[in-house]
Amino acid sequence: MxxxxxxxxxxxxxxxxxxxxxxxxxxxxxxxxxxxxxxxxxxxxxxxxxxxxxxxxxxxxxxxxxxxxxxxxxxxxxxxxxxxxxxxxxxxxxxxxxxxxxxxxxxxxxxxxxxxxxxxxxxxxxxxxxxxxxxxxxxxxxxxxxxxxxxxxxxxxxxxxxxxxxxxxxxxxxxxxxxxxxxxxxxxxxxxxxxxxxxxxxxxxxxxxxxxxxxxxxxxxxxxxxxxxxxxxxxxxxxxxxxxxxxxxxxxxxxxxxKQAQHAARLQALRDKLIKEISSLVPDCVVNGDLENRLPGNTHFSFFGASGDSILMLLDQQGIEVSTGSACSAGVAQPSHVLMAMGVDLFHAISSVRITLGTSTTETEVNQLITKLPQAVATARLAGLNVGKKEAVKE
Ligand SMILES: Cc1ncc(COP(=O)(O)O)c(C=O)c1O
The missing domain is CATH 3.40.640.10 (Type I PLP-dependent aspartate aminotransferase-like (Major domain))
Structure with a gap:
């Protein structure tokens, strides 16, 4: 998986x-x-x-x-x-x-x-x-x-x-x-x-x-x-x-x-490939964070018009596990304090997905993600963003 x-x-x-x-x-x-x-x-x-x-x-x-x-x-x-x-x-x-x-x-x-x-x-x-x-x-x-x-x-x-x-x-x-x-x-x-x-x-x-x-x-x-x-x-x-x-x-x-130097070099190559491919395959997305001084295994995208949680669930259904920068409270996505401190708006923040690589990550897995992620984003965009709908939550 x-x-x-x-x-x-x-x-x-x-x-x-x-x-x-x-x-x-x-x-x-x-x-x-x-x-x-x-x-x-x-x-x-x-x-x-x-x-x-x-x-x-x-x-x-x-x-x-x-x-x-x-x-x-x-x-x-x-x-x-x-x-x-x-x-x-x-x-x-x-x-x-x-x-x-x-x-x-x-x-x-x-x-x-x-x-x-x-x-x-x-x-x-x-x-x-x-x-x-x-x-x-x-x-x-x-x-x-x-x-x-x-x-x-x-x-x-x-x-x-x-x-x-x-x-x-x-x-x-x-x-x-x-x-x-x-x-x-x-x-x-x-x-x-x-x-x-x-x-x-x-x-x-x-x-x-x-x-x-x-x-x-x-x-x-x-x-x-x-x-x-x-x-x-x-x-x-x-x-x-x-x-x-x-x-x-x-x-x-x-x-x-x-093993730090060797580990970092391997992850960085995979991370750079992921960033390059996703940025060219998916319209209206940005990479959050510092592009140069960045952890070698970290990618963090915002896919405008889609909710990060929806993308997470759509990938999860296909056996691919990622994370979002938002915490879910009473069914409503809450923006990450990190992204808000960076000055982004609410829609930018809740459309974010964090993808982090580690020792067991292979190039095959990265390729699988590159194949599946664009469709997950497109589907999530059709569902739209579930932001600012607190009034719909009764409890
Ligand atoms: C930056 C940072 N500090 C602290 C912690 C907490 O560490 P632990 O899960 O061992 O309590 C985490 C875990 O996610 C972390 O990422």
Missing amino acids: PYFDHAATTSMVPEVQKLFVEHLTQAANPSSIHNSGRKARAIVEVAREQIGRALKTHPSHIYFTAGGTEADNLAVKGLYWSRQKDKARPRILVSAIEHHAVLDPAHWLEKTSGAIVELIPVNQKGVIDLDELTKLIAKNETDVALIAVMWANNEVGSVQPIEEIVKLANAHQIPLHVDAVQAIGSLEIDLSRINLDSLAISGHKIGAPHATGLLVLRNGFKVDPVLHGGNQEPEVRSGTINTAGAAALGLAVELAVA
Whole structure:
């Protein structure tokens, strides 16, 4: 079944799956001090070192979490709380196109803890505006608790100017959190070259099991924990460490980083073919996001006059799986906050379809999609757009 939703999740790497299953049946509690506990602890620490080597940072900077959402929550809430200790720093500067795992904790802090969330605007390509970020910092650099900007966007694939953002944050000694969930394995991440403070990674985007992930924390910035309990990841996170998950994540990160250049080049060739063919076969469509600085496996189209959801369902009926940029609420398509931040109109936003490629994607599958997509768009256009019909929904 041609699957084009690798940004949502991708299948487990066979070697990773093998290691995961092996440890599932053996692992004791890594906090126990008997022999089996010590063996489990050794597995966790080997994985931590493996990740440290791959990302080029010290293993002590790595904290295991149960996924990307938890790592993002820990960074946003934890940095915010810890930055209030010596003085009030209410402002959180967050890019307008962040994943909800970053945006929602920031807005939650606004509701519950007196935070002031200021959105860093993006341009039409979905890239943050560095001048606007500079202006936001300059308003008063001493009252900013943290800055959060993702490395690459999960919807439109635009890659952010992370090196410049790091320099800016470093210059003002403001902690910077970077969500690298979509970047790892697709873009080069070398933490010996880039001095960032906080970085989130999710396992299931790179072939590790669901609900595995990690937060990298550096440069002396501390987080207050979100989860309290046994203090297993000292002063940062409580909860029994998922030994088999940590081992799987260690291997998945090592493989993703080692194969990144080759993987990116292969996906980019397939992606460019898809963009070229669809743009010439389907009238009235545009590619959203940055055409140059873009994740190698991401394509994101808007097909004017058709609803993205209809195209998704029509392809699904033929065994081809894609995704849309819109969320469905009470049967009515809601536009993506990412596309709206890029300044597109509602019709443009809800006619969007995201097609993301991954390790298992073949050229045959891409050709199948190129054959089927034009007809799906034509049929969806006959059905028209289901926008602004909220009044028709009774509940
Ligand atoms: C950019 C980004 N951040 C965070 C997450 C959340 O990660 P997880 O699914 O591991 O909780 C995702 C998942 O879609 C993502 O794409």
